[in-house]
Amino acid sequence: xxxxxxxxxxxxxxxxxxxxxxxxxxxxxxxxxxxxxxxxxxxxxxxxxxxxxxxxxxxxxxxxxxxxxxxxxxxxxxxxxxxxxxxxxxxxxxxxxxxxxxxxxxxxxxxxxxxxxxxxxxxxxxxxxxxxxxxxxxxxxxxxxxxxxxxxxxxxxxxxxxxxxxxxxxxxxxxxxxxxxxxxxxxxxxxxxxxxxxxxxxxxx
Amino acid sequence: xxxxxxxxxxxxxxxxxxxxxxxxxxxxxxxxxxxxxxxxxxxxxxxxxxxxxxxxxxxxxxxxxxxxxxxxxxxxxxxxxxxxxxxxxxxxxxxxxxxxxxxxxxxxxxxxxxxxxxxxxxxxxxxxxxxxxxxxxxxxxxxxxxxxxxxxxxxxxxxxxxxxxxxxxxxxxxxxxxxxxxxxxxxxxxxxxxxxxxxxxxxxx
Numbered sequence: 001x002x003x004x005x006x007x008x009x010x011x012x013x014x015x016x017x018x019x020x021x022x023x024x025x026x027x028x029x030x031x032x033x034x035x036x037x038x039x040x041x042x043x044x045x046x047x048x049x050x051x052x053x054x055x056x057x058x059x060x061x062x063x064x065x066x067x068x069x070x071x072x073x074x075x076x077x078x079x080x081x082x083x084x085x086x087x088x089x090x091x092x093x094x095x096x097x098x099x100x101x102x103x104x105x106x107x108x109x110x111x112x113x114x115x116x117x118x119x120x121x122x123x124x125x126x127x128x129x130x131x132x133x134x135x136x137x138x139x140x141x142x143x144x145x146x147x148x149x150x151x152x153x154x155x156x157x158x159x160x161x162x163x164x165x166x167x168x169x170x171x172x173x174x175x176x177x178x179x180x181x182x183x184x185x186x187x188x189x190x191x192x193x194x195x196x197x198x199x200x201x202x203x204x205x
Numbered sequence: 206x207x208x209x210x211x212x213x214x215x216x217x218x219x220x221x222x223x224x225x226x227x228x229x230x231x232x233x234x235x236x237x238x239x240x241x242x243x244x245x246x247x248x249x250x251x252x253x254x255x256x257x258x259x260x261x262x263x264x265x266x267x268x269x270x271x272x273x274x275x276x277x278x279x280x281x282x283x284x285x286x287x288x289x290x291x292x293x294x295x296x297x298x299x300x301x302x303x304x305x306x307x308x309x310x311x312x313x314x315x316x317x318x319x320x321x322x323x324x325x326x327x328x329x330x331x332x333x334x335x336x337x338x339x340x341x342x343x344x345x346x347x348x349x350x351x352x353x354x355x356x357x358x359x360x361x362x363x364x365x366x367x368x369x370x371x372x373x374x375x376x377x378x379x380x381x382x383x384x385x386x387x388x389x390x391x392x393x394x395x396x397x398x399x400x401x402x403x404x405x406x407x408x409x410x
Contacts, residue, residue: 004303006278006296007271013258016251020236031225033296035255036262036271043259046221047252050240053218054248057241066212066241073211091211091238098209 062133064109064126066091074098074106081105083140087130087159089113089147097145105143108133113151114158122158130159134168141169148175174199267338269314269331271296279303279311286310288345292335292364294318294352302350310348313338318356319363327363335364339373346374353380379404 005011010032017028035043059065060072063085067073074080074094084105088094094107110125133139142163146152160170176194177186186194210216215237222233240248264270265277268290272278279285279299289310293299299312315330338344347368351357365375381399382391391399 004300006265006299007262007273009254009258009262009273010271010296013254016254019247019251021239022232023236027227029297029300031228032255032258034226036259040259042224043255046224047256049214049218049221050237050248051252053214053237054241054245057212057214060211066215068212068214091215092234094211095209095234 063107064111064129065094065107079104082138084143085130085133085139085141086143086145088145089152093145103143105141110146110155113146113149113155115151125155127159127162131162131166134163134166137167139168141171144170144172268312269316269334270299270312284309287343289348290335290338290344290346291348291350293350294357298350308348310346315351315360318351318354318360320356330360332364332367336367336371339368339371342372344373346376349375349377 005014013032014025014028017023017031018025020028023031035046056068058067058070060067060075061070062075063072065072065074069076081104084103085108086097086103086105087108087110088097089110089112091109094109097103097107108126108130110127110130112120112125114120114122114125130142134142142159144156144159146155156172163170174197175190176197177183177190183191210219218237219230219233222228222236223230225233228236240251261273263272263275265272265280266275267280268277270277270279274281286309289308290313291302291308291310292313292315293302294315294317296314299314302308302312313331313335315332315335317325317330319325319327319330335347339347347364349361349364351360361377368375379402380395381402382388382395388396
């Protein structure tokens with residue numbers, strides 16, 4: 001559908017929406033026309049929540065997670081184990097790890113991984129501040145939880161080098177065949193690594 | 206991913222986004238975090254274009270299409286044939302028909318179809334104003350271009366009854382096997398109708 005827009009206001013709103021990732025002009029038009037059918041309050045709530053978020057959101061000065069305060073809820077929580085720091089790429093990864101309820105330490109949000117192809121170097125990431133955190137001496141273990149990609153591996157390697165000589169244990173999250181996966185469909189590298197890094201069998205009874 | 210949101214501002218924005226049709230909380234989070242990485246101007250442009258659209262958009266007093274003015278560009282264009290009126294459900298249908306460049310008349314946007322299941326009756330649609338338009342005497346043909354559903358057919362029937370006795374020709378858009386479709390895969394009703402309403406063969410040479 002490439003007909004001309006009946007209204008410039010409509011065209012402008014569709015244009016702005018279609019800048020979002022994965023939203024084409026057709027989807028944008030559908031969303032905008034949906035919003036036009038809602039009452040003023042709903043549309044204003046959406047528009048203003050975005051503008052407010054952008055203006056008022058803070059990043060935690062310790063772990064760089066998104067936060068409403070200078071120090072995020074996790075870093076400010078005395079029940080969390082400050083000796084373990086899980087290094088992740090993004091805020092979504094923090095939420096994903098938190099959802100497992102298996103980790104009770106703190107986080108460090110890098111803001112991405114080293115990727116020369118995308119023009120992302122170590123200086124664009126929160127690596128120096130991670131080293132600083134470790135140097136302060138409270139951190140006993142760094143758990144690297146980055147993507148299993150070339151970029152993720154490069155970043156792991158870079159961080160490990162930067163932390164060399166400091167009294168901190170460095171570990172990476174386990175890689176292997178996912179829960180519920182059939183062996184037949186696992187890729188060779190994953191399967192190979194899961195054999196290489198096999199763990200002692202624990203009887204469930 | 207059901208981890209707690211690290212920020213209430215973030216949670217609010219995700220909540221507002223996930224009210225959009227087809228946007229779940231996961232997609233909403235992805236979109237909002239994308240916007241957080243953009244500069245202020247981009248986010249403000251999106252938020253404000255929505256609020257402005259909602260406050261300033263008008264509906265054409267003649268055809269009820271979305272418009273920046275009291276009378277839409279199509280209705281105000283003297284080159285359009287005012288004797289033909291194509292009746293459609295929504296603004297998107299106007300854009301779809303316009304994109305074909307096969308119609309040079311005017312439109313009438315009903316705002317939906319009669320659907321008792323959804324609580325939409327004739328009074329909720331722009332049917333009375335269509336009858337008024339026809340009564341003014343300039344319209345020679347009404348082309349019904351609604352969905353081929355029970356609701357669309359009911360609405361067609363209702364409009365035809367309302368226009369009974371008025372000097373206007375009523376037609377519906379052709380139904381049949383779509384261009385490029387293989388006969389084998391066409392449903393029986395469509396195929397049956399396309400045989401029943403066959404048209405004279407026109408040699409392409």
